[in-house]
Amino acid sequence: MIKVCKFGGTSMADGNTMLRVKAIVEGDPARRYIVVSAPGKRYGGDEKVTDLLYAVHEEVAESGHVGERYERVRARFSGVARELGLSLDIEGILDETAKEIEAENTPDFVASRGEYLSARMMAALLGVPFVDARDVVKFDAEGRLDERTYPLLREALKGKRRAVVAGFYGEGADGKIRTFSRGGSDISGAVVARAAGADVYENWTDVSGFMACDPRIVENPVLIRSLSYKELRELSYMGANVLHSESIFPVREANIPIRIKNTFRPEDEGTLILPTSRYTFGGRTVTGIAGKKNFTVIFIEKSLMNAEVGFAYRVLALLVKHNITFEHMPSGIDTMSFVIDSSVLGHGVLEQLCEEIREEVHPGVLRVFDNISLIAVVGHGMSRAVGTASRIFRAIADAGVNVRMIDQGSSEINVIVGVDNENYERTLRAVYNEFFRE
Numbered sequence: 501m502i503k504v505c506k507f508g509g510t511s512m513a514d515g516n517t518m519l520r521v522k523a524i525v526e527g528d529p530a531r532r533y534i535v536v537s538a539p540g541k542r543y544g545g546d547e548k549v550t551d552l553l554y555a556v557h558e559e560v561a562e563s564g565h566v567g568e569r570y571e572r573v574r575a576r577f578s579g580v581a582r583e584l585g586l587s588l589d590i591e592g593i594l595d596e597t598a599k600e601i602e603a604e605n606t607p608d609f610v611a612s613r614g615e616y617l618s619a620r621m622m623a624a625l626l627g628v629p630f631v632d633a634r635d636v637v638k639f640d641a642e643g644r645l646d647e648r649t650y651p652l653l654r655e656a657l658k659g660k661r662r663a664v665v666a667g668f669y670g671e672g673a674d675g676k677i678r679t680f681s682r683g684g685s686d687i688s689g690a691v692v693a694r695a696a697g698a699d700v701y702e703n704w705t706d707v708s709g710f711m712a713c714d715p716r717i718v719e720n721p722v723l724i725r726s727l728s729y730k731e732l733r734e735l736s737y738m739g740a741n742v743l744h745s746e747s748i749f750p751v752r753e754a755n756i757p758i759r760i761k762n763t764f765r766p767e768d769e770g771t772l773i774l775p776t777s778r779y780t781f782g783g784r785t786v787t788g789i790a791g792k793k794n795f796t797v798i799f800i801e802k803s804l805m806n807a808e809v810g811f812a813y814r815v816l817a818l819l820v821k822h823n824i825t826f827e828h829m830p831s832g833i834d835t836m837s838f839v840i841d842s843s844v845l846g847h848g849v850l851e852q853l854c855e856e857i858r859e860e861v862h863p864g865v866l867r868v869f870d871n872i873s874l875i876a877v878v879g880h881g882m883s884r885a886v887g888t889a890s891r892i893f894r895a896i897a898d899a900g901v902n903v904r905m906i907d908q909g910s911s912e913i914n915v916i917v918g919v920d921n922e923n924y925e926r927t928l929r930a931v932y933n934e935f936f937r938e
């Protein structure tokens with residue numbers, strides 16, 4: 501039995517939490533390969549080391565040298581090393597790291613040092629080898645994970661009883677350090693799980709599993725005991741950031757289940773995430789609800805749009821021209837909408853794009869809505885339960901919220917509703933109460 505365990509930022513936040521990690525790892529001989537994040541917040545209002553490192557990057561870009569911000573990073577690591585009495589020359593490593601940052605001040609390199617340092621400390625605490633992700637996690641020229649990663653990782657882990665691998669980063673095709681997107685240590689953990697042929701990928705965090713809704717918005721939401729990779733992908737992509745939405749891809753290919761566990765309550769069972777083939781939805785209708793704020797919707801209407809050859813093609817070509825990705829594209833006979841993450845729309849781009857759409861396809865109506873939140877209601881059970889959509893809409897209407905957009909999409913396990921940002925929390929609570937409160 502092999503377990504790969506990823507510990508998130510709160511689990512690595514200070515000496516005490518690192519001792520918890522040690523106890524968890526050593527409590528089970530199957531827990532062999534450990535992937536760690538950079539230290540997270542120790543208390544509300546504290547800084548995450550990764551955020552601090554992005555600020556160090558700015559500091560060095562401005563002055564050419566590490567300064568006060570790097571000293572804050574130094575203080576966190578050296579404080580913990582002292583507290584734990586580690587036989588690691590942490591000051592020497594931090595001096596070396598400062599020099600490397602001054603020589604290679606890319607945001608990815610600087611940010612990656614949080615995981616690098618945290619993994620070195622964890623390896624020292626456990627008394628096991630440290631594996632530098634730079635040597636084993638490779639990206640191709642397009643920035644995608646390179647398949648060479650798997651044999652490299654296998655080789656590096658071979659013959660090691662235990663090892664600690666740094667999360668979040670790897671090496672790009674140009675030989676420079678590259679990170680995954682934020683929260684990406686979850687992906688690193690999944691990659692290591694696949695390389696190691698793990699029986700389970702344990703993802704240790706600060707909650708006792710995946711809840712049916714964001715616990716920061718709904719008080720005490722119910723725990724989802726098990727869900728499918730597909731449901732996880734939909735929920736995490738739509739904002740349930742317990743687990744990075746891309747972390748299922750490496751494990752899915754090898755059918756490795758993911759178990760979410762709580763470092764602060766290790767006895768809790770947590771949530772099990774399974775391939776669809778092995779998963780039973782247990783008769784429930786909705787598995788979970790998630791959401792994200794700040795989208796822009798471009799709504800286009802034109803009579804007989806469907807009869808016009810290449811209509812969608814021409815609009816899409818304009819999005820390509822402006823290098824704009826979109827999240828959803830709900831459409832009807834004479835209507836078509838694009839739901840775009842507002843942060844990808846640079847200054848003035850939207851106006852320019854709308855102008856070009858008008859010139860290109862002469863729509864009858866072209867309207868833009870911004871400050872839209874998307875709420876996704878997810879569950880395999882929804883395709884079997886009659887009247888789910890009407891329950892969702894009645895709950896939202898009863899909460900006095902106006903629905904701005906609906907996308908049932910082609911995925912039958914997901915209904916997406918757009919509402920104004922100001923109604924985001926209220927809508928989540930209303931839908932949650934409809935399906936989960938007795």
Ligand code: ADP
Pocket residue numbers: 507508509510511537540683704705706707709710711712713714715716739740741742743
């Ligand atoms: P880590 O640092 O361990 O990777 P994250 O902060 O990335 O942890 O993810 C855990 C957090 O995700 C929780 O503390 C919780 O606030 C948040 N979260 C959002 N949606 C959910 C959900 N549906 N269930 C559980 N936690 C959620």
Ligand code: ASP
Pocket residue numbers: 508509537538548550551614667668681682683684685686
């Ligand atoms: N430390 C990185 C971040 O804060 C990666 C991670 O924690 O997963 O995004």
Ligand code: MG
Pocket residue numbers: 508683686741742743744
């Ligand atoms: Mg995370």
